[in-house]
Amino acid sequence: MSKMSGLSETERAGFAKILKLMSEDHVLSLCDTVTNKMIVVETYTEAIETIIAFTNNAEELLKRKKVVRDLIFKYLAKEGVVMPPNSEKHQLVKRTLELWSSGKTDETRPTTEVKAEVAFDPLVLGQQFCQWFFQLLNSHNPSLGQPCQDWGPQHFWPDVKLHLLSRAGSEQMDDFLGAEMVSLRLLALTKEEHLLLSPNLQPQGIRALASPHGLVLVAVAGTIHRDKACLGIFEQIFGLIRSPLENNSWKIKFVNLKIKGQDALGGTEMVAPALSYNSTELQLLCN
Structure with a gap:
């Protein structure tokens, strides 16, 4: 049983990074939730691919309980997006979706462009x-x-x-x-x-x-x-x-x-x- 992901390339790449920050148990458990246990996966990598393939809506996946606030915070920091440490999960979700729709993530940034979000010194x-x-x-x-x-x-x-x-x-x-x-x-x-x-x-x-x-x-x-x-x-x-x-x-x-x-x-x-x-x-x- 296969299903095409409704996510953009940027969203898929972003989710792959976020899911790789999760423990194997959490990824396997999230895979069960997303697929209603209809797909049996053998490996951690397969679970990540399946979650992405079965997700039609980026916001929906970001809001899932297992995608905890700290994971999104860490992901944004790695992308050079600095958020206040006390940001709530819904604010982090909103900022992630903005980042993905702007297309300014590492995947789309030219090789040598210095991150422009902060004044580069x-x-x-x-x-x-x-x-x-x-x-x-x-x-x-x-x-x-x-x-x-x-x-x-x-x-x-x-x-x-x-x-x-x-x-x-x-x-x-x-x-x-x-x-x-x-x-x-x-x-x-x-x-x-x-x-x-x-x-x-x-x-x-x-x-x-x-x-x-x-x-x-x-x-x-x-x-x-x-x-x-x-x-x-x-x-x-x-x-x-x-x-x-x-x-x-x-x-x-x-x-x-x-x-x-x-x-x-x-x-x-x-x-x-x-x-x-x-x-x-x-x-x-x-x-």
Whole structure:
């Protein structure tokens, strides 16, 4: 027995995301309700597909008891729609239906368009990104004794490039290509070489700018430590682009990392290093 869904493509994609936030038991139970137990499903995925196929009206499904308020709230947050935390379910349902009819969800948003619902500030993104990135990378330094977080190629675009320039004694320049190689080389800094990278997130230590094509550049300076010794400073530039297939999360497209050991610094101030890149140089990288 088959039945065509009366939902639009946007609504179907939205429901798939909402249902994936539910527990398996709730999805199977909702499937029974929606189909009046006329369809026997074998798997969680089949249950989601069946619920969507047997739904003619988006509002009706959103209003069902098992689609609880918190699920809709979470879904909207993931789509970049910020609602007051005390919103009631009927308000969240209304906002979801508006979102779907406007067609501004992740499925329909162009790949590189920055979400326009909130004023986009590249610097705020840059600070949040740096906090996340360095905390994640440093968690793999065994001398810190922290639980390792989920570092890996999933945070990079498949064709990511890493340009690594190191001036400590002699000068060494290396290029790495591809998510696997780049991810492993950066990981080696903390995991094998036991380095700790401490970014300077004060105004003189970080800059960010966005290109019209959706590339965001984040440049940050910081100090490098091993155990209690400060070994030198680093400057790192990240190119970030959203991935529409992964909840529009930002992924790393390229990394330029410049490391200067103490001997190459000639007594420069190392407490909170400032960036040497200016906006014009960053603008050139954007093109």
